[in-house]
Amino acid sequence: MARHLPRKQLVAAFLLWFSYDQCQALLPVDRQAHTSGLRRTIRQRCLHHGQTHLGSYSSSTNNNNNNEEEEEDASNKRNSHTPLFHQLHGIERIFALSDLHTDHVDNLKWLQSRMKHGDFSDKDLIVVAGDISHEYDRLEKSLQAMRDTGAHVFFVAGNHEAWLTKQDSEQALTSIQKLDRVYETCRQAGVWTEPLLVSGPHSTWVLPLQSWYDGSLTFNQELCRDFGRWPWMDFVRCRWPIDDFPPASKESGNGKIPMGLTEYFLQGNRDIMAGLDLSTAEAVLTVSHFLPNVQSLPDWADLNSPVFLLDEWLDHGAAGMSAKFAKVAGSALLDEQIRSLTAFSNRQIHIFGHSHRPKDFEFGGIRYIHNPLGKPRERQMHMVSPTADFQLVWTTATGEAAGETMLRYWDEKGGGKEALWARLEKVRPGRYSRKT
Ligand SMILES: [Fe+2]
Ligand SMILES: [Fe+2]
Numbered sequence: 001m002a003r004h005l006p007r008k009q010l011v012a013a014f015l016l017w018f019s020y021d022q023c024q025a026l027l028p029v030d031r032q033a034h035t036s037g038l039r040r041t042i043r044q045r046c047l048h049h050g051q052t053h054l055g056s057y058s059s060s061t062n063n064n065n066n067n068e069e070e071e072e073d074a075s076n077k078r079n080s081h082t083p084l085f086h087q088l089h090g091i092e093r094i095f096a097l098s099d100l101h102t103d104h105v106d107n108l109k110w111l112q113s114r115m116k117h118g119d120f121s122d123k124d125l126i127v128v129a130g131d132i133s134h135e136y137d138r139l140e141k142s143l144q145a146m147r148d149t150g151a152h153v154f155f156v157a158g159n160h161e162a163w164l165t166k167q168d169s170e171q172a173l174t175s176i177q178k179l180d181r182v183y184e185t186c187r188q189a190g191v192w193t194e195p196l197l198v199s200g201p202h203s204t205w206v207l208p209l210q211s212w213y214d215g216s217l218t219f220n221q222e223l224c225r226d227f228g229r230w231p232w233m234d235f236v237r238c239r240w241p242i243d244d245f246p247p248a249s250k251e252s253g254n255g256k257i258p259m260g261l262t263e264y265f266l267q268g269n270r271d272i273m274a275g276l277d278l279s280t281a282e283a284v285l286t287v288s289h290f291l292p293n294v295q296s297l298p299d300w301a302d303l304n305s306p307v308f309l310l311d312e313w314l315d316h317g318a319a320g321m322s323a324k325f326a327k328v329a330g331s332a333l334l335d336e337q338i339r340s341l342t343a344f345s346n347r348q349i350h351i352f353g354h355s356h357r358p359k360d361f362e363f364g365g366i367r368y369i370h371n372p373l374g375k376p377r378e379r380q381m382h383m384v385s386p387t388a389d390f391q392l393v394w395t396t397a398t399g400e401a402a403g404e405t406m407l408r409y410w411d412e413k414g415g416g417k418e419a420l421w422a423r424l425e426k427v428r429p430g431r432y433s434r435k436t
Helices: 006-017 037-051 061-076 105-117 136-147 167-171 177-189 261-273 319-327 332-339 376-382 414-428
Strands: 086-088 095-098 125-130 153-157 195-198 204-206 283-287 348-354 359-365 366-370 390-394
Touching: 086 095, 105 136, 136 177, 177 319, 204 261, 283 390, 348 390, 376 414
Parallel strands: 086 195, 095 125, 125 153, 204 283, 283 348, 348 366
Antiparallel strands: 095 390, 195 204, 359 366
């Protein structure tokens, strides 16, 4: 007999499903207009950010000490048209993980313990695909825990890094400025944020792809009819220059999604990549926080299907949430950018974050990997592996590290929806008991 969660409990289940329950006190959002001159400032920021490391090279030694030299190096080369990248020698392994969310103390403890007891060294590169924390001190602690092992760390910011803290709001920062501060925090911690060329017998580029979401991964508009009233926390905790990125119109069905933001970030990527010769390595590993295509959506279960199969794939009781999340999941434009690079290398792998639903699949000649730590409760629920860990994706001695194909972890490895519902009951006894 089919089992259903009562409506009230479904709402609560939805909260768990995409777990935006960590939201803290809502911040006042100043919606005052910004001058259009800000766009110019933003572009300068983006270019400046790239130029601060212009053409610098580093070995695999601890790069905490390299930044001052790099600054000098960069200023010397700023006008010499040197490509915008760093070259790392001596790296043997590249690992990927996303969505550390260390504002959850359990996650911070896990990270610190994992780093203390792991075998990471300066021969490793750890790629983090966004969402560590919006709090500067948690971000610093998390980055430092990884850096203390000697490992190199590469970071691309997620939507949570764009959230404003109380202090950010008091200073009337925009999320563009917040991200700038986040990347400055990374630089201070010796964390890489610009393109890397990792040398070795099997060399690879590691490219950051900044992005946002634009509603282009929507698979069903009908399920999103209340999207404008959906309490997605980015709409409250981020603050974008409103003249440059106005919210989408109600008629578009994309509610409060800031228009033009994805294009802005992708243009920044284009500007930076234009200076790189990507054919100099065997592979290209691109890294974004956001999802690049519909196939990377949590519920997409069959790569051979050209369309989303509503009845078959949305049988877990959170159909509306899945549909609405697709709007804020990522952008098809991101995949266009990823695929524009296919001519330059023998192998392309894209690492992404954000959905907290593990994925590892090959589509259209590119491998897509989402390996999140996720939130404690998501691991409890087996929506994310309870033994989530850094995933080896590349070694410079042998090339690509194989992985098991994964389309829906919670379904394929977590026991399916029956087990999910049973765990719901266990996590919140009484609130999630089912009616048959
Ligand atoms: Fe996340
Ligand atoms: Fe995210």
